[in-house]
Amino acid sequence: MSDQHILSAYDRDLESIQAMIMKMGGQVEAAIRDAVRALETRDSDLAMKVRVGDRAIDELEQLINEQTARIIALRSPTAVDLRVVLSVMKISANLERCGDFAKNISKRTGVLLESPPIESTAATVRRMARQTELMLKDALDAYIHRDPQLAESVIDRDVDVDQMYNTLFRELLTHMMEDPRHITACMHLHFIAKNIERIGDRVTNIAEQTVYMVTGELPTEKRAKADHTATETIDFGA
Amino acid sequence: MSDQHILSAYDRDLESIQAMIMKMGGQVEAAIRDAVRALETRDSDLAMKVRVGDRAIDELEQLINEQTARIIALRSPTAVDLRVVLSVMKISANLERCGDFAKNISKRTGVLLESPPIESTAATVRRMARQTELMLKDALDAYIHRDPQLAESVIDRDVDVDQMYNTLFRELLTHMMEDPRHITACMHLHFIAKNIERIGDRVTNIAEQTVYMVTGELPTEKRAKADHTATETIDFGA
Structure with missing residues (x-):
């Protein structure tokens, strides 16, 4: 067996786990898109489809973990190849969490369908979701x-x-x-928004891992943390 | 250099990253304990201490990531040693998130101190926190x-x-x-409770990684998911 041959089998291994990441990424993109569409169109079947589909995403993460462990054990990667393998593990863990958030959005959509819609918030949720979808794609x-x-x-x-x-x-x-009868629906909508915000955080992690994979360094600038609600009081005149 | 010598340097490497995990674990335990005590005793200085202390936890995770990558590159671990190294990476990522949750609890405590306490909920938060602390310790x-x-x-x-x-x-x-003036405080308390619940999830991940490290298999039983609030409607007679 020539070195050429060994190298090429190795490359195929690396390509194979990266193809799995792209497949997983596609599934997660679809899950987020469908979860938000189900919320917007009040489509309980589509919401259920997202919930059921999360299992396939989880299984793919499991498979990627097994493959990366196998590659490390078999090929002893170093330098950039090792960074590729470690990045794959981190990125798949982040994608898996994004899938969980999409599933959680769909669960809460099921509950929200039992209450009348809260109109003005839908547009903000849609914009947030659209932004995170584009971020994930990029x-x-x-x-x-x-x-x-x-x-x-x-x-x-x-x-x-x-x-x-x-x-x-x-x-x-x-x-x-303004209307305490909205409290339950608003609590669920709030969690949906928080889930989308968390998808944004996870996508940011994925982007950071990409920088690490290519350059060997995590991005130097500490990320701006612009969720100020944890430290904010809102004055209602109450 | 004898094999004996090489083996022993390798063992020292593995011991060193495991010692770092225990150090990080101790810091995270302290952060959770202090965050909840600050909430309970309405101690803004202690809350601030937790917020500031999170940086040390983040830095330790970074260091553990670097060390594990170095060990993989240098030692090409296989079988149980590889599982140890990969588990260390996963566990440190979970600990880092627990630290983030403790920090977030402390941020929200800062806000809550501006409102009168909501008495009956404090006991439940304390019980939840106590349970997750014991789970993390174990x-x-x-x-x-x-x-x-x-x-x-x-x-x-x-x-x-x-x-x-x-x-x-x-x-x-x-x-x-019952009283819309409580809404802002309750929203923050709710997030605090959710953060503790998430710490529980992360500690569960850590326990699962321990099973994987020792047995080579993740726990077979899918975890019971008992947060039903995502799919629950509450009847207020509203």
């Missing part, structure tokens, strides 16, 4: 094309998602104050 | 003593945390319905 593109500039731009855009979340948090508090 | 013990039975018992106990969270969720909704 993070996966940056990963597959090994483009740290695109990855950095994804990291920068997370601040917009956080700001939209802040706006929605205030809107929901106002709704609850 | 998960770290199970890890260091390589005790899959203890790890499995930690996994089983997460259902209690989830049930306490469900109870608190209902209590908070009732408070908000």
